[in-house]
Amino acid sequence: MIQIAVVSGKGGTGKTTISASLAFLFDKKSLVMADCDVDAPNLHLILKPEIKQKIDYYGGKKAVIYKDQCIKCGVCEQVCRFDAIYTDEEGMYYVDKYACEGCNACVIACPVDAIELVEERSGEYYLSVSKEREIMVTHALLEPGEETSGGLVAEVRKLAIEKAKEEKKDVIVIDGAPGIGCPASSSITGVSYVLIVTEPTMSGLHDLKRIVELTRQFRRPFSVVINKYDVNVEMSKKIEEYCENEEIDILGKIPFDEDVVKANVFGLPVVEYSDGRASREIKNIFNKLTERVFKRRS
Numbered sequence: 001m002i003q004i005a006v007v008s009g010k011g012g013t014g015k016t017t018i019s020a021s022l023a024f025l026f027d028k029k030s031l032v033m034a035d036c037d038v039d040a041p042n043l044h045l046i047l048k049p050e051i052k053q054k055i056d057y058y059g060g061k062k063a064v065i066y067k068d069q070c071i072k073c074g075v076c077e078q079v080c081r082f083d084a085i086y087t088d089e090e091g092m093y094y095v096d097k098y099a100c101e102g103c104n105a106c107v108i109a110c111p112v113d114a115i116e117l118v119e120e121r122s123g124e125y126y127l128s129v130s131k132e133r134e135i136m137v138t139h140a141l142l143e144p145g146e147e148t149s150g151g152l153v154a155e156v157r158k159l160a161i162e163k164a165k166e167e168k169k170d171v172i173v174i175d176g177a178p179g180i181g182c183p184a185s186s187s188i189t190g191v192s193y194v195l196i197v198t199e200p201t202m203s204g205l206h207d208l209k210r211i212v213e214l215t216r217q218f219r220r221p222f223s224v225v226i227n228k229y230d231v232n233v234e235m236s237k238k239i240e241e242y243c244e245n246e247e248i249d250i251l252g253k254i255p256f257d258e259d260v261v262k263a264n265v266f267g268l269p270v271v272e273y274s275d276g277r278a279s280r281e282i283k284n285i286f287n288k289l290t291e292r293v294f295k296r297r298s
């Protein structure tokens with residue numbers, strides 16, 4: 001099974017524009033899409049998934065104080081290094097579940113066993129079918145206030161792999177979590193190929209270097225796409241120089257094209273909306289990508 005992760009050093013570089021286009025360029029009979037940008041998912045705006053299965057995600061344990069057992073001694077508040085315990089005007093002790101790291105210190109310290117760690121539901125993930133494309137899509141939603149989780153990304157990928165095996169699909173395209181943290185690592189670990197999307201700005205180059213470093217740590221083959229390269233040609237040259245020095249393959253340079261914005265407004269991938277400049281370059285990228293990925297497999 002081929003797994004392709006589309007990632008970027010930060011959000012807003014056009015990663016989902018490319019992932020959504022790949023969803024329409026690959027043969028739909030062989031494809032499963034995994035939206036691993038669990039913090040700000042937006043692939044659904046184009047794929048319009050209809051939820052078939054919903055699974056609760058428990059991201060870890062949090063402390064809970066049982067009021068009827070608490071003697072209000074304050075020991076838990078003293079030992080909590082994360083300032084997660086507070087009192088109300090009546091002196092009752094509570095846990096701020098968003099600040100609690102589940103370290104267990106208060107549980108051990110409480111003299112009357114009034115605190116327990118309990119599994120906390122921090123989101124849910126789904127198996128859906130795209131109404132637009134009739135392909136399987138796995139995706140997720142975090143509870144408001146919950147931190148982006150590598151564990152949830154791993155579940156979204158696991159479900160995609162499970163369903164791909166069951167339905168005999170052999171390509172999974174992952175719209176990866178942005179950044180270089182745990183969710184980004186979970187998006188690329190074990191994949192067949194990584195497509196890194198960058199943009200021609202100083203911060204774009206900085207973020208590109210960081211995601212390249214991360215991808216190299218995972219020893220995954222990868223190449224780079226410069227999105228809206230003609231918005232800042234000087235900066236694009238700097239990115240090309242960096243890639244040349246690092247012997248990194250640039251798979252394509254997508255020009256700025258208003259059709260991308262218009263396609264988003266209509267909830268379509270640009271490759272379906274028009275055959276303009278951006279659309280044609282994304283199709284070229286797709287051809288080169290499949291050449292590389294399938295050649296590596298044979």
Ligand code: SF4
Nearest residue numbers: 080100101103104106
């Ligand atoms: S489990 Fe740790 S972080 Fe959570 S409230 Fe107790 S001491 Fe604080």
Ligand code: SF4
Nearest residue numbers: 070071073074076110
């Ligand atoms: S340590 Fe236990 S008894 Fe003391 S305030 Fe905290 S919960 Fe209540």
